[in-house]
Amino acid sequence: MSAIEELFELPEYSIDNSKKRALLLSELSELTKFHYSNCLPYKNILNNLDINTEHEFQKIEDVPYLPVRLFKSQKIQSIPDTEVLKVLTSSGTTGQQVSKIALNKETSMLQVKALASIITSYIGNKRLPMIIIDTDATIKNKSSLSARGAGLVGLSNFGRKHFFALDENMELKVDELISYLEKNKSESILIFGFTFMVWQYLFKKLKDTNKVIDLSSAILIHSGGWKKLQEQAVSNEIFKKELFNQFKLKRIYNFYGMVEQVGSIFMECEEGFLHTPNFAEILIRNFEDWSVLPIGQSGVVQTISILPKSYPGHSLLTEDLGTIKGIDDCKCGRKGTYFLIDGRIPKAELRGCSDTHAESVLNASR
Secondary structure, three states: OOHHHHHHHOOOOOOOHHHHHHHHHHHHHHHHHHHHHHOHHHHHHHHHOOOOOOOOOOOHHHOOOEEOOHHHHOOOOOOOHHHOOEEEEOOOOOOOOOOEEEEOHHHHHHHHHHHHHHHHHHHOOOOEEEEEOOOHHHHOOOOEEEHHHHHHHHHHOOEEEEEEOEOOOOOEOHHHHHHHHHHOOOOOEEEEEEHHHHHHHHHHHHHHOOOOOOOOOEEEEEEOOOHHHHHOOOOHHHHHHHHHHHHOOOEEEEEEOOHHHOOOOEEEOOOOOEEOOOOEEEEEEOOOOOOEOOOOOOEEEEEEEOOOOOOOOOEEEEEEEEEEEEEOOOOOOOOOEEEEEEEEOOOOOOOOHHHHHHHHHHHHOO
């Protein structure tokens, strides 16, 4: 059994970090060699850095990383165009360059499998009636999806009887939502939406119109940048508190992820920490000398994943700041590294799905 097969066979979050790192390192070494041989821009970068891919890396920290911003300006893929199944684009406000990530069938299947392993460990294996806080226009073109569209498509696999709660004008379909909840009141309901959109179009709309709905048996999964909500003094804690007060919604899970490593999402646990799944890891680097920081110190987040086979996205330096809070000892019982995102690097582009949508809304209102 290969390392990647073993990591997928094990129950999610069940493996000690030391064993997981050994398995990841084996796959990461092979991925680095593969992308070096099949992606000329990647090869040129490693050559310029005098990195020898013929030798096995001794630890994960030695695996070379690319700045995530590089995917905005360069075509970086390790497969011919004829093998490209779909192209994903990152979030971006008008005028910003966006990342373009080419996926082949193998990478796409791995990402679907990885996402299923993570999500089902939280909500169970049964597909639930699902409310999506978005418009169905977001996913019309399956071959060229934005980060927002990719998120909707990926999470929609865990639901059935999908109800898109917003119309084409981004207005909440209140009466239809209430009818949907009534028809499915005997079951748990899965809700997915990007953070700002859940706040703006679900919570605020219903609160402002004094509409009371009961979501006490629902599960909300949400993601996206927090910048615009934080400007409104809405923290993760306030977000959860307000949704509980309004809807009696208790099971709320945020996740951290990016289109450049789609599938490798880091879900929030019941203790409020983000967790690395079996096939991924994070490091925190000092932005002054790029050394790896210890537990408890804030720095630049490096994300590591063994899923990207079609492009060299297996080790990426993000534009986010984060802090590792512990390893293998979270009170929620999940093994592995757990951490928090502290925000964006100063002057970094606005790029979270929620933030870029929020920016477009604000621009339109000016």
